[in-house]
Amino acid sequence: MTAPLLAIRDLRTWFHTRQGVVKAVDGVDLDVMPGECLGVVGESGSGKSVTFLSVLGLVKPPGRVEAGRVIFGGRDLAKLPPDELRALRGRDIAITLQDALTALNPALRVEEQIVETILAHDRDLPPGRGRSAAARAKALEMLRLVGIPDAERRMHDYPHQFSGGMRQRVMITIALACRPKLLIADEPTTALDVTVQAQVLALIARMRRALGMSVVLISHNLGVVARYCDRIALMYAGQVVETGPTRAVIAAPYHPYTQGLLRSMPLLSDPDRPIQPIDGQVPDLIDLEPECRFLPRCPRAAEICRQPVPLLPMGDARLAAVDPAADSNEGARISARLAAVDPAADPNEGARISARLAAVDPAADPNEGARISARLARCVRAAA
Numbered sequence: 001m002t003a004p005l006l007a008i009r010d011l012r013t014w015f016h017t018r019q020g021v022v023k024a025v026d027g028v029d030l031d032v033m034p035g036e037c038l039g040v041v042g043e044s045g046s047g048k049s050v051t052f053l054s055v056l057g058l059v060k061p062p063g064r065v066e067a068g069r070v071i072f073g074g075r076d077l078a079k080l081p082p083d084e085l086r087a088l089r090g091r092d093i094a095i096t097l098q099d100a101l102t103a104l105n106p107a108l109r110v111e112e113q114i115v116e117t118i119l120a121h122d123r124d125l126p127p128g129r130g131r132s133a134a135a136r137a138k139a140l141e142m143l144r145l146v147g148i149p150d151a152e153r154r155m156h157d158y159p160h161q162f163s164g165g166m167r168q169r170v171m172i173t174i175a176l177a178c179r180p181k182l183l184i185a186d187e188p189t190t191a192l193d194v195t196v197q198a199q200v201l202a203l204i205a206r207m208r209r210a211l212g213m214s215v216v217l218i219s220h221n222l223g224v225v226a227r228y229c230d231r232i233a234l235m236y237a238g239q240v241v242e243t244g245p246t247r248a249v250i251a252a253p254y255h256p257y258t259q260g261l262l263r264s265m266p267l268l269s270d271p272d273r274p275i276q277p278i279d280g281q282v283p284d285l286i287d288l289e290p291e292c293r294f295l296p297r298c299p300r301a302a303e304i305c306r307q308p309v310p311l312l313p314m315g316d317a318r319l320a321a322v323d324p325a326a327d328s329n330e331g332a333r334i335s336a337r338l339a340a341v342d343p344a345a346d347p348n349e350g351a352r353i354s355a356r357l358a359a360v361d362p363a364a365d366p367n368e369g370a371r372i373s374a375r376l377a378r379c380v381r382a383a384a
């Protein structure tokens with residue numbers, strides 16, 4: 001049985017502000033399997049960054065993790081002593097932050113920042129005098145690997161002397177210097193031009209293969225994530241609204257928000273299709289009603305949406321979750337959506353999904369299967 005490398009369960013992170021309690025993350029469940037790339041997508045302000053800062057214990061007041069569990073490599077991170085959690089950050093889990101300029105130390109040359117990380121985490125360095133020189137050699141090798149031209153000279157520069165794309169590469173180098181099991185890349189390409197974006201993403205994909213690590217790629221851009229990730233999770237207003245294998249979600253999205261995001265993107269296959277942005281904005285996360293959070297923007301909203309909407313399993317074995325009496329076409333629509341995924345396009349897709357389903361031991365947690373299974377969605381009322 002393959003257990004998730006990272007399992008997030010019912011995570012709630014709230015900010016206690018003068019205006020009220022901002023429920024930035026409110027009941028998030030996510031799994032990252034060993035070696036996979038999970039894409040986390042959602043408009044700005046949907047709780048993506050706060051979710052993963054919470055995983056690492058990096059949320060600052062007035063933010064507080066109110067509830068939930070974060071299990072990494074079988075260990076409950078909330079129960080780790082602070083020094084062990086600190087050691088785990090950087091060594092086993094590395095994060096690259098949205099803004100490379102503020103995340104890097106402006107007063108230290110790039111070389112020093114990378115060498116510091118290597119010295120702190122790399123167990124393969126020789127002891128004694130040669131240690132420092134070996135760390136420097138590794139830093140140079142990594143800077144070359146991430147594609148910094150003239151690395152030998154540039155490593156003596158300060159962060160502000162690099163362009164945006166090169167700074168992202170430096171931050172990725174620092175994150176990867178300790179060969180983590182999990183890299184969390186938070187908007188690694190925002191503010192970069194399209195060519196550099198593609199280079200940085202290709203770099204992350206290459207390093208993922210080379211190091212056999214898992215990656216969480218956070219982005220507001222569904223297109224970016226769809227291209228690079230095995231599975232995706234869509235976040236809206238502090239909750240996951242839909243998750244599943246990328247290909248299946250894109251081919252047949254269940255949730256009206258996922259559908260809206262897809263309609264708001266240009267398609268290479270149909271460049272003349274009109275682009276329709278989603279009307280409205282992510283709601284203020286203070287004093288939220290228990291109703292569906294997408295209700296004010298949803299073209300399919302109905303009275304019933306005023307009730308809380310749980311994240312439901314949508315795998316084939318779970319079609320029963322949909323009440324066929326409510327809509328006689330629903331069953332047919334869901335099968336059509338499942339059929340819309342063309343397994344011929346990727347011969348490994350079927351195997352990957354079954355492997356994931358088989359990997360689940362139902363005895364361990366009766367909901368576990370549902371969580372890791374092919375699809376989860378908070379709403380199935382959208383038409384395919």
Ligand SMILES: Nc1ncnc2c1ncn2[C@@H]1O[C@H](COP(=O)(O)OP(=O)(O)O)[C@@H](O)[C@H]1O
Pocket residue numbers: 015017022024042043044045046047048049050051061062063285
């Ligand atoms: N320091 C803070 N004080 C109050 N609210 C905050 C703070 N930081 C984040 N938030 C709230 O958390 C929400 C989610 O933020 P974030 O996770 O950064 O969104 P994303 O990464 O999806 O763009 C924001 O919309 C904001 O309301």
Ligand code: SF4
Pocket residue numbers: 255256257292293294295296298299300301302305309378379380381382
């Ligand atoms: S149809 Fe679904 S997404 Fe739309 S308001 Fe109702 S529960 Fe929310």
Ligand SMILES: [Mg+2]
Pocket residue numbers: 048049050098186187
């Ligand atoms: Mg963010």
